[in-house]
Amino acid sequence: MDKISIIVSCYNEEKTVNILIDKLEEVAQDEVFKDVEFEYVFVNDGSKDETLNILKKMSDEKKNVRYISFSRNFGKEAAMLAGLEYATGDYFALMDADLQDPPELLREMYISIKTEDYDCIATRRVTRKGEPLLRSFFSRTFYKLINKMTDFEMVDGARDYGLMTKQVRDSIISMKEYNRYYKGLFAFVGFKKKWIEYENVERVAGETKWSFWKLFKYALEGITAFTTTPLAIASVIGLLFCLISGIAIIFIIIKTLVYGDATSGWPSLACIIMFMGGIQLLSLGIIGQYLSKTYLEVKNRPIYIIREHDNK
Ligand code: UDP
Ligand code: MG
Secondary structure, eight states, X not given: OEEEEEEEEESSOTTTHHHHHHHHHHHHTSGGGTTEEEEEEEEEOSOSSSHHHHHHHHHHHOTTEEEEEESSOOOHHHHHHHHXXXXXXXXXXXXXXXXXSOTTHHHHHHHHHHHSSOSEEEEEESOOTTSOHHHHHHHHHHHHHHHHHSSSOOOTTEEEEEEEEHHHHHHHHTOXXXXXXXXXXXXXXXXXXXXXXXXXXXXXSSXXXXXXXXXXXXXXXXXXXXXXXXXXXXXXXXXXXXXXXXXXXXXXXXXXXXXXOOSOOHHHHHHHHHHHHHHHHHHHHHHHHHHHHHHHHHHTOOSOOEEEEOOO
């Protein structure tokens, strides 16, 4: 008998968890899952609302509902890691609490992983319907950028939602880095992947937890965690400007010798100084980003702290 662990990270999801579990139990009734046991692992990521109490109650009522609760909000990445570590199944699925990851896809995923030779089934949204335009634009640009800089492909519109074997899960949790970026880790481990596409679904209830600023920081995380190309770019720009200034110096010397004019042209000089200052600060900033990530990594702090969990 197979056991599928469904891992759901929850941050202020009091309105959605009940709807989600009903839907999941409905899907579990399907013919395909008649020899399958389900385990639901909810990770409460420091919610400030009633989420934890709802989860506790649910866990008391249903023997296959388990929960972990963090001591504060550690972020979705930490919650997914904790869930993957805590779950005990043969197959693992990561899912959002807001039903934006359609549970009925589990059917198709399970059939694929059992009958075809795949290690994991991943999902991607083909539309970004219902998402602010500016946000879609930045997301697209981000994927274009990061794919130019890394050796493995990060798929645009990829969700964290998917089903994976124990082997894939083990390789993902073996990476204990502090600055986690799941989509990158998932691309990094490789394995045989099948992509399932679906249309964007809007949240059933509650609100998104991702502000533009949070997403921007997350994108930077993705870049700094998986490529050092920006460091190389900084050096290349530096080199380029050295060359340009070398040529300019020679040009000016010759010009002065021939025409004897040395005082005019201060506005352009001021512009150049400002421009160079900007480039230097940008390069320093890039180096700083990597340095700060290294600093956090070296401290080796726990990625999450559990305050309480079920006793199953
Ligand atoms: N989430 C979390 N910790 C956080 C932020 C979000 O565990 O700090 C969870 C949230 O409860 C939800 C999932 O991550 O289950 C996705 O969040 P959300 O739906 O707000 O993001 P969106 O779908 O808008 O990108
Ligand atoms: Mg959502």
